[in-house]
Amino acid sequence: MKVRVDVMLKTGVLDPQGEAVRHALGNLGFEGVEKVRQGKVIELDVAEGTSEAQIKDMCEKLLANTVIENYAIQVL
Amino acid sequence: MKAGVIVFPGSNCDRDLAVAFERAGAQVQMIWHKETELPTDLDIVGVPGGFSFGDYLRCGAIAAQSPITRSLIKHTERGGYAIGICNGFQVLTETGILPGALMRNANLKFICKPVGLKVETTECDFLSGYEQGQEITVPVAHHDGNYNVTDEKLAQLRDEGRIAFTYSDNPNGSTGDIAGVISKNRRVLGMMPHPERCVDALHGGTDGVAMFRSLVDSVVAA
Numbered sequence: 125m126k127v128r129v130d131v132m133l134k135t136g137v138l139d140p141q142g143e144a145v146r147h148a149l150g151n152l153g154f155e156g157v158e159k160v161r162q163g164k165v166i167e168l169d170v171a172e173g174t175s176e177a178q179i180k181d182m183c184e185k186l187l188a189n190t191v192i193e194n195y196a197i198q199v200l
Numbered sequence: 201m202k203a204g205v206i207v208f209p210g211s212n213c214d215r216d217l218a219v220a221f222e223r224a225g226a227q228v229q230m231i232w233h234k235e236t237e238l239p240t241d242l243d244i245v246g247v248p249g250g251f252s253f254g255d256y257l258r259c260g261a262i263a264a265q266s267p268i269t270r271s272l273i274k275h276t277e278r279g280g281y282a283i284g285i286c287n288g289f290q291v292l293t294e295t296g297i298l299p300g301a302l303m304r305n306a307n308l309k310f311i312c313k314p315v316g317l318k319v320e321t322t323e324c325d326f327l328s329g330y331e332q333g334q335e336i337t338v339p340v341a342h343h344d345g346n347y348n349v350t351d352e353k354l355a356q357l358r359d360e361g362r363i364a365f366t367y368s369d370n371p372n373g374s375t376g377d378i379a380g381v382i383s384k385n386r387r388v389l390g391m392m393p394h395p396e397r398c399v400d401a402l403h404g405g406t407d408g409v410a411m412f413r414s415l416v417d418s419v420v421a422a
Contacts, residue, residue, distance in 0.1 A: 185265070
């Protein structure tokens with residue numbers, strides 16, 4: 125069973141890397157890019173029957189730092 | 201006084217930290233991260249700087265899940281002393297022993313230079329050798345030292361006098377210019393600058409000496 129976890133910085137937490145990417149896009153001539161947020165995608169291959177609760181636990185304990193990050197779980 | 205320094209794969213300030221403790225009069229032992237329990241007679245545990253586990257996932261995130269770190273959490277819950285420097289500070293925030301999180305520097309650059317710090321409180325055994333408001337110079341060397349904490353938590357840290365140091369000239373975008381914080385029981389200190397890199401005249405400064413000495417003196421006196 126494949127699971128995809130998207131980890132993004134919470135709204136309101138300044139994202140210096142996203143800001144740098146936005147600047148770089150502007151420098152390349154791409155106009156109108158108002159905001160860039162950079163996060164990460166983690167793909168897991170887990171045993172069939174792994175519960176959403178277990179995956180949530182993985183996110184809370186390790187995959188995301190919930191002080192600054194949100195996560196979204198998607199079973200593929 | 202007995203000190204232990206935890207060594208993770210990728211730690212690189214462990215020996216400097218051990219020397220700083222020894223110079224202050226502590227007996228030091230190095231503890232490999234695969235150990236499951238800390239020796240029970242340790243007064244203080246040091247979590248050194250470096251790049252534990254290659255900074256994979258997030259700085260300090262994997263080390264925070266190490267078996268030895270579970271033992272460290274128990275040590276702090278028992279009221280034991282601990283100091284986390286640089287990557288060690290990142291580990292302590294990842295475990296939740298200290299509040300907040302350390303993010304990529306606002307200018308995205310690795311910053312490696314001596315910086316001015318203001319001592320914000322002396323009501324802590326690590327800090328009693330300084331004067332309140334004293335300016336000291338300590339080197340920083342980090343890519344992810346941008347301390348992030350919610351407004352409510354920042355207010356709480358200020359109310360409780362738990363900000364150890366602030367930067368005189370904020371190099372990394374840290375909230376409230378924070379360079380280091382202490383735990384509620386004032387026995388755990390986490391800081392991005394490296395006090396162990398300024399304990400010998402050959403380091404170019406000795407402003408870190410007072411921290412290790414005051415800690416050892418308070419433990420010995422207790």
